[in-house]
Amino acid sequence: MSAIIISTVLLIVAATGSLTGFFQRANILDAELKDRSAAAADACADHAFLLVANTTAYTGLTLLSINPLDSCRVQVSGSSQKSIRIQATSSTAVTNLQISYDPSTFSVTSWQEIPVF
Numbered sequence: 001m002s003a004i005i006i007s008t009v010l011l012i013v014a015a016t017g018s019l020t021g022f023f024q025r026a027n028i029l030d031a032e033l034k035d036r037s038a039a040a041a042d043a044c045a046d047h048a049f050l051l052v053a054n055t056t057a058y059t060g061l062t063l064l065s066i067n068p069l070d071s072c073r074v075q076v077s078g079s080s081q082k083s084i085r086i087q088a089t090s091s092t093a094v095t096n097l098q099i100s101y102d103p104s105t106f107s108v109t110s111w112q113e114i115p116v117f
Contacts, residue, residue, distance in 0.1 A: 033093035
């Protein structure tokens with residue numbers, strides 16, 4: 001009887017450890033994809049500043065494909081206080097940024113991650 005109880009306890013411990021490792025791998029993948037989408041958003045912000053530097057009156061929406069997995073949308077709006085909104089995706093992870101800056105000096109007044117594009 002005690003052998004059955006010990007076997008059951010060991011089986012439960014082994015199954016729990018196995019599932020913990022499985023779910024931990026999924027969490028690590030989610031974290032890596034979020035890092036990739038954040039890096040893509042930063043790259044798209046650089047591209048948006050380049051667009052505005054080349055054409056000071058630039059406003060509009062631009063779609064960029066960084067590689068087969070990463071892409072972003074860049075929207076520039078405003079006149080006296082410009083705003084850049086960015087949505088970068090990497091597989092299933094999404095990073096939304098809103099950047100406000102003064103177009104005469106290109107000094108950034110706000111750079112924050114927002115919940116919705």
